[in-house]
Amino acid sequence: MPDMPTPCLTAFEFQRRLLDWFDQYGRHDLPWQSPRSAYRVWVSEIMLQQTQVATVIPYFERFMARFPTLEALAHADQDEVLHLWTGLGYYARARNLHKAAQTALDEHGGELPTQSVEALTALPGIGRSTAGAIIAQSTGARAAILDGNVKRSMTRLHAISGWPGKPVIENKLWALAEYFTPDERLADYTQAIMDFGATLCTRARPDCVICPFNDVCAAYEEGAPQRYPESKPKKALPTRETLMLVLRDGAGRVWLEQRPPSGLWGGLWSLPQFDDRAALGDWLQDGVDSAVIEPALPGFTHTFSHFRLAITPQPVRCEGLSGVREKGIWFDPADPPTLGLAAPVKSLLAQLAPFSLDPTPGP
DNA sequence: AACACGTGGGT
DNA sequence: TACCCAAGTGT
Structure with missing residues (x-):
């Protein structure tokens, strides 16, 4: 030794x-x-x-x-x-x-x-x-x-x-x-x-x-x-900004997609995520004719050990979305499936439960 | 070697 | 509050 x-x-x-x-x-x-x-x-x-x-x-x-x-x-x-x-x-x-x-x-x-x-x-x-x-x-x-x-x-x-x-x-x-x-x-x-x-x-x-x-x-x-022990050297905490959409069908179900098998929340089910608004634009044009983006939920951020994740959830009202993306499921917030969900996503969905597509004029 | 990877508890 | 970090491992 x-x-x-x-x-x-x-x-x-x-x-x-x-x-x-x-x-x-x-x-x-x-x-x-x-x-x-x-x-x-x-x-x-x-x-x-x-x-x-x-x-x-x-x-x-x-x-x-x-x-x-x-x-x-x-x-x-x-x-x-x-x-x-x-x-x-x-x-x-x-x-x-x-x-x-x-x-x-x-x-x-x-x-x-x-x-x-x-x-x-x-x-x-x-x-x-x-x-x-x-x-x-x-x-x-x-x-x-x-x-x-x-x-x-x-x-x-x-x-x-x-x-x-x-x-x-x-x-x-x-x-x-x-x-x-x-x-x-x-x-x-x-x-x-x-x-x-x-x-x-x-x-x-x-x-x-x-x-x-x-x-x-x-x-x-x-x-x-x-x-003792001495602290780990500290480094600046970067912020990753991303866009995550809350998509709901006529029954109020939420569209979830499985994340890639490794990396952050690997293999878990989450909201569709986009790096920026341009990517979202492409995706919407791809298959959604009547999508309406309206801000409804407050901005959402989550702090991790090594970075801050800023999520911007915005509900999208749309028709006939199924088929737009191959692997995803319509998830009923009131009937949780046995799928892995990241804690912030689970929390966000729980807040969504009473949400409906009924016209709700914003403030 | 340095960094990525989650969340909740403690001070 | 804003850190620090807890029965570490994989890349």
Whole structure:
């Protein structure tokens, strides 16, 4: 292990203190802990990527009720998988999960290949850390994880400067994570190190007074544990402007189209989108004779991590639209289909429900 | 290496 | 309020 900082404790002593703390204060009743299976742990770990436990729990319960086994998931339509992911975000996780289930069914006898980190990371959506978490929790074999909790804990215990996302820093953190990983009680240790970061060594207000490592923590010694980990370098937030139309037929149904299989909201169903008004003009001339564009809904913007999306919804009254575009559906807002919808689109449609084509003079 | 990828919670 | 960021991975 080149480049490993001097550990704050021997691996054995670190494990003893952490597991003692976990036995008393750790979380022992998370939904994926009982019953514990490779499939359930896998699904939970995918959902938990960049997503907090409290957010995941209801999604996990619904997902397991509908897809109790890897085989059930593999046989499902992607539309239904994305439907259960609606609102959770990072939809590539759902597409990759679905694809990986099919691969496991076809090439691994219907089981997750938990024999090695390499076998697991060959599946889409499973990286080094997620592979370690699955192996440790479902088989008990020795495997390390390096999630945000471990990164925060390790940078503090060893006063490691620099943004942990930087490869040189990340390598040091992986070396420490591997070093501290025990040979026994792997499931407990893995849960313990995450619980420690999530509930004690928290980002804004770590509870150092009751921390089992406060006598060896370099950041605590410096008097400012919250200084670690250092922040990601910030960049300007671009705004993407786009035009999304709300098209309604005589029955008040809304026209939805499936987005491309990758990229933003990949595979989800959404309103027809146009880069600019010129593209819209072409499209309307293409098949709609009597379209009337009238502003009715307020401008809509949604802020993402890396950009702002400005949507300009405008209802279009038209006749005989079906056939204009090949792949789309007329969607009744009062009768939700089992299709994936992005959260802002779902919200927008919900606001649309009482809307009708009755002549409603604007203000 | 740097960026894309969602959403909701915390301060 | 306006950031920051959470059980990361893929390109």
